[in-house]
Amino acid sequence: MTVPKKVSEYIDFAPPADVIENHTGIKLVLDIPGANTEGLSGNVEEGELKLTADTNIIRCDKNVRYKRTFQISDQVDVENVKARLENGVLELTLPKHEHAKVHKVKIEG
């Protein structure tokens, strides 16, 4: 049995991502098998969303690490980004700022 062990070195993989848009914002869905919430980190800096997820999977004597960067428009409400990790799939919800949402105006008459 391979005992999951922490190795100081990492091998980076860029996980596949789906991007879904709806009226309220953007949804990012990434496949990051083997990652759990402890090893997951994300931050927004200078309009870039950087995601990193450590795993215990060993590849070429190194720990597999997922890394991906997305450019974000300033219309995204960075303060209210939500993340959910389930079964190796990370789902990020990036809401639009209230002022960036499309409001439909009904014409009376």
Add this chain to the structure above:
Amino acid sequence: MLAKRNESWGLFNPWRTVNDLHKEFLGLFDDLSEGLNRFRANYPKVNLTEGKKEFVIQMALPGYCHENVDIEVVSNFLRVSAERCQPELAEGERFLHLERSFGKIEEAIKLSTKIKSSQVKAKFTDGILTITMPKQETEKAKTIRITKSK
């Protein structure tokens, strides 16, 4: 003044189409295609390790339900098939980018020795399927003495 205000309040400019707005909002993903050329989005699919007494195989199956994963062991063959369906979009949602794959996958692996199929164990955590397969003890070589014929 009004024009200026309209410009900074982009949304209220009646001449802009929704498509333009989308494009701007999705400056977000302009770099994605460029990024894709730099790397292929992926992750390791299968890890197989052989110990003295057992084989351990790890398969990446993110987003798969264990109900949709089938494992078959015969002699020294292992076959894993799994299926995940593309989630349906809710009303008003649309895909801007699609990299993840959906559908059925099948992996068949021939192992170097026979395995005890009744003792194979499988667990599924964080989207990783781990199957532990104990090896069958190989028959020891028998020494056969030749009796002298009288």
